[in-house]
Amino acid sequence: MARFYRESGALVFFEPNNLKHSEKLEEAIRLCHVLKYAGAETKKDIAEDNTDEFIKRIKSYCPPLVIKTLGKYGLLYRFAGDTKWKYQKGVKPDEIFDSCGAGDWCTASFIFYINELAQQNNLKLLDILKHNEFIRQSFSFxxxxxxxxxxxxxxxxxxxxxxxxxxxKNYQSYFNGSCETIFFTGRSKQKSKRMEVYNTKIKHKSAGCSTCLLNDKS
Known part of the structure; x- marks a missing residue:
């Protein structure tokens, strides 16, 4: 499927769940335009000259853009042919209830925004991957x-x-430097959902979902 759509001119985004070497993994990386994977959530990985055994391994067939996420520390990225990582600082949240799905939001939002930029600038989607400033803007979004x-x-x-x-509206609020305002139009049921998760944790005396960081009733 990836080969068919790549040959049809589509952008192929690949996010493997592990980096263990295999023929299938290599084939998928060769077919993709953007590769995104999770790195260790440590400060030492922020260094631009940080060595990465995985990158060394795929050097001969590295895709146009590689993204290495670092959790709260942000992310690193590099274009094909780069010898060093470029760093994008993370966005500090005002509060955290659950980190489940945050990586998927990052991926989907990045793809959405590069498509928006391509249309606004009359560029083909694949050409956006050649422009560092457009990529940085998309990461920020x-x-x-x-x-x-x-x-x-x-x-x-x-x-x-x-x-x-x-x-x-909330994106614009964050972009303007305020992470305190949350806008709703009556669709949210999150307050009761937060209480439900909290009460379930108390009842079973467990942390529940491993990604859930909810630790109070607020």
Missing amino acids: AQILASISLRFVGARGLSNSMTKEDLF
């Missing part, structure tokens, strides 16, 4: 939406609680 998603319980918490218009 994606990181803000991923940060907003941390305020909601469950991978679909944000999408179930906000309209598209509300989400863009």
Whole structure:
């Protein structure tokens, strides 16, 4: 499927769940235009000259753009042919209830924004990958939406609680330097959902979902 759509001119985005070497993994990387994977959530990985055994391994067939996420520390990225990583600082959330789905929000928002930029600048989607400034803008948008998603319980918490218009209002609020305002149009049931998750944790005396960071009733 990836080969068919690549040959049809589509952008192929690949996000493997592990980096263990295999013929299938190599084939998928060769077919993709953007590769995104999770790195260790440590400060030492921020260094631009940080060595990466995985990158060394795929050097001969590295895709046009590689993204290495570092959790709260942000992300690293590099274009094909780069000898060093470029660093994009993370967006600090105002509060965290659940990190489940934040990575998916980052991915989906990044793809959405590069498509928007391609249309606005009359460029083909694949050509956007050649422009560092457009990529940085797209990361910024994606990181803000991923940060907003941390305020909601469950991978679909944000999408179930906000309209598209509300989400863009909140993005603009973050972009302007305020992470305190949350706009709703009456669609949110998150308060009761947060209480439900909290009460379930208390009842079973467990942390529940491993990604859930909910630790109070607020």
